[in-house]
Amino acid sequence: MRSQLTRNVYRRLLRAGHASNAYNGLIRSCPAACSSVSPRSTPPDSIIHRPSRRTFFGVFKKPPRTLKGPRIEPGYDVLLEFRSLEVENARPPERAGLIQGYKLFMKQRLGRGRNLNTTQAFLTVRLLRHLLESESEAEGEEHLSFEDIRMALELTAKPPRGKADNHLELARMVYKEIERRIQHLRDMGVDEETIRATTGERKQHGDFRFLLSAMTQYGASLEAEKRLEEYWNSLPSDQRPPGVANEMWLTVLRGLAKEGLEDELLRVYKKSEPSRIGYVSATHEIMTSFYASRDRVEETKYWFELPIRANNLPYPNTYMEVVRFAARNNEHEWLQPHMENLINSKPSKALWDVIFQWAVLVMDMGVEDVKDMFDAMSRHDPKLVPDGTTLDYLIQAAIDKKNPYLAERFLSLRSEMLIRPSVANYILQLNYRLDAKDASGAAAVYSNLQLAHDNENDNDLPVLNKYLRFLCSTPKPDIERILNVTADLEQRHATLEPETVASLCLVFLAFDKQYDVIDTLSLHTVFYSLEERATVRNAFVSYILNPKISTARVWDAYSILRQFFPETDPKDRVKLMDAFFARKRPDMACYIFGHMRGHGNPAQRPTADTYVKALEGLGRYPDAQSLRMVHNMLKMDTTVQLDTRLHNGLMLAYASCEDPDTAMEFWREITNSAEGPSYNSLAIVFWVCELTPFGDKTARDIWAKIQRMDLDVPKNVYDAYCGALAGNGNLEEVQGAIARLDSGEYGYGVGEMTLGVTYNALPGQYRKDEFEKWARDEYSDVWQKLVSRNTRKETIKGKMFDLERRFEA
Template structure:
């Protein structure tokens, strides 16, 4: 059974009672508003009520709730009040909530997402710009609070959307710390100001603002140099290295070399950390000349390169067929009394670059032991990575056996690597066996490395050709029990599988446990996939409705345009009632920005014209009457005519024609086509169409073809065969062009009774044989309850 979580926050935050509101900057960033005082009822199809006959069955499973991160609800509450210009919550509570949130992020090593970074920024700005109402120290932020928040900000993916949120937060924290140090130096914090500046540089270079980091460093140089322009302390090299790392990460080669030149002119030494930046940068771009040049450049005091630099060099040499160049380097390294980490690199080189097999590796391991370096789990990891880089899973399995023979205890990293090559080979059975061993390991729940491979495993299970739903449920339950948050892509795969198997409660559990922890960008990835699932015509209507109900419940921030696409998909499924329910849900949304526009009203009414439903039409009309934000104009009256004509209420439809003719705007060409289409369905003798046509002729208007054939349809709809013949024959004189196949087809379809249709067909074949032949060829006919008709679709547009 999947574990039951007890906290009740998620639906209180994201239910319809607490909708999102756009931020002043125009981007809807805040996740939710905390207005909910009661829980909405689940909107998926529910199990039937228990009766006497099923009283001994197990009760329906309760929906699990996510454990909201400590302090996160405070951030949401503050943002909700801020967007409404309402009085913020109690300051003491805000400070306490922020401290809880930052402490949790530090202790759990869980990253900030972009939405959380934005929310923390808004709350911090408020706390910084306002003063406590009392003199209680606990009600204000301390240096330590700001410092810890700055440190926690660095715990986020480097490549992420909207990284400027992290940059803005980091800059604001640093400036406040700098200001406080200037006003009252923190003597107790040794090197505090220096450390804060390093943290700022780390944030800027990590989140794509390396050029700003360089600018800040240039401004900071005077404090780092002595009167001769030389660095006061070698420790300042780390700041310089951070700037170089950022420029390399962003691929800014010219700026990287320029910054290197400036730093060396200031006395900075070419140390291993800088050497690694340059070699890794050029090796990653497979620039052979530059990589060799920088690798061979002497280091300060003949220090050896870092181990990671050797690894990058080895990979580069294999990719670019430069083993002849790298081999003497590695052989020299082997003869220089290598340390244990270097021995591990030598093992990696032997397998990847020299293509050594198991027996050769055993010999290297024996030499290691003779040199006093015992092979351990890190050594085995290097061997496994080399085999994976060679895409040789059999060799990797052999190295596992070697490790076992040497008594090397397997650590989670080994199982993770093993699952990687098994999943790459689509060996789901082998991967599951490895997973079982990994989950029984002591470090399973504490090892953050596990999350990546387990997400990959679940995604492959969920997209396999043969789906094992029970295994998917078991693995999902295990990960939930260990509080492992799934990636958005994994949640998408799981949700689609659960929807396919009609496991709505598992969809609810998955969404409620994970999406509350996502940023808006990550949530959008999940909601977009669910929308596409709903739009797939192969998905049954019942499943689409269930999926939409969950979308509405869990993603109140879903854009109106996507909701309109869902509405139109139900029209295409010939379910106008469901389409109008979606529109009604938009209409009642708590956020005015999510409510329908005039164009959306028109699109819904047009849909009702194509797929008629009288009750839904009246409901839509009533919503329009009560919506004071939507102006009534010709296009809206056109749409109402279309909807009521589709519902068969001709008299009401003609009332809107009266509104159009009495308005200052007057009718459009679409209005003319629509009113003629309405007249086509009048069951009694009526002169409306003729009256409108006569006015058109008196005004000497240019008549588009779709208006003319609509007029012909109006005459034909009342059985006026002879009159419609005369109108068609007189087209050249009255409108300046002759009939087309649509003119004849619309007229034929509108004529009541097979006798009139036969009369018109005989006449058309004689008068316009080529046009009639094209009509029969392109459209074709079928028998209907009201007689034979050509396959002509007339989608009236307002």
């Protein structure tokens, strides 16, 4: 079993979800009612370590494998625990402990250069809001300093994967608190110099820069523009250095460009150009890149050719954006004179690197041509020589051209020039070998990368994730190699991407390595946001829904899914339940239903529609013990009111489980209810009459009432009525009922199902044979289609057509 720590972590993580969604409930244990599922047919609910018997020979056995627990970051458990108590409306922990946990977590994130994921940002918002709002009541207790709350503001500058609404809320809240505190000091008469010393702001306007960065990164650039105007106008003239103003307005421009707000981008540029920024290289980069990335040809040419202030050159990044633009849009002739002018302008080493990439990407030059250009660079400036970065750029250009052979040529050129491969070079090599699906080459590069890695940064993590996904995607995954790579990354305490974890888990499940699945989930998913967890969870759901995978394996996958992802959407749980019904395992399907019923979060519990789904499944694949379990849960469920659909489902399920007498009791409840029966009720009750001794009397009574009420009778109801008459041996009567369809009174004629249901319902082979002779004479075409499309099999009740009679509640 997983450790108690592991279980608590996942429970807390799900308690910590947004109050507005379905993740704010407690995670409870499996319902007691589930234990009623047959032990004969139900597999164990989880991977359980059974106690071993001590024998003499057991001395030489290996000890049982222990599962790895999650690596909980310092302080994170405090954030999780606070949120879980907040959701329960319980008393929060002591303030000192909350502050200590907050500080530990923030320092750890900043110290390792990590960002906050969306869930961590949400937890930080909730905890900080509580600590700040309760400050006035905490006299004599510890308070958060400017530096303490500023740590959260700094972390908002690093974008997460997925949505960043919580990051923006956190930045706004922290900055508002800093402003409030500063204003409070001013109201107390503290001078500005003392305030600056007290706040400990390390960079002029640093707090506002962080807020501006968050707003422009996370979709609030228009708000950033307004806030910047207000902020700048509120400053004394001696605190308005032009360089800072330019930098901030450039940040707003970048944000508007990132959000694709063209009209606002042009408006802000025109407003700021004459008095603030001007058309400098940074502005040139923003405007040119905005149009180049969208392949807007005329606008790209206009902004690129617009003169830059002081005749400065464009940035290397701008040139590279234009080079890619020209390659995509066949603008070689337009770009060539601009690049030739650049060559003649004594460019820097960084610009020469762009020129070399232009030669490969646009001019389609090879290795020998590029070597000639190296000589040209040396002639222009003997101090400039190609280095490893230059060769890496060229390899990347070859990769962009999807030309692995050219990439190999540039790699060989690097060896000729006696330039030792760097980590960045190995990353490039591994990337293009993976793109070329070169498994052996990728393995060799990976080994070199492991030796070259300096443990100071995680720049190689994206390509290593890509490598693991590649290994998992091969037709015959090399499980040992996969385990070796994951072990190397585990030693580095690296967190894998959700897509990688999903791929690993599916491979481990295919190899029946459930322990490795649990270890992988324990080590990585605890660091994920709810959105990232959904990526892994959806992979499990798809795996379980795959009918080609054995029932034993998908049940193991479900057991792990239930333990690690208690937030699984009820719609997905219903799909899983239906999938096990389709596998003809109603016991497993109802066990899933039981887990829903016992969930601590009310939003995850079954609704009336879910009960109907379960009962319809039991109607198709009967299991009496599972039916009793579901029925008992329904009786105890005060949130669900019995209606006609639920009574129909109960009637259908009990009839299918060979208890037509109990099924008929639900029909009586339907007839006595205010809602009354539906057409589905009629089809089901006629089927119950077919199964019940002397049920034909009840069927005639019901049919007489239908006739008196002059109801339109659907064909499936009429077919079921014929089956009810035939089920009690009324051969001549059912033949007359079928013959009445020829009159056109009901709007349809005799169909294959009419004859097939009647034939199957008749008791004894003699009656079946008599009916077959009659049907062949009277409805030869329909009977021939029935025989040709449906096989007959021998049963204790005689021959039966293999018909699918699907009743719905």
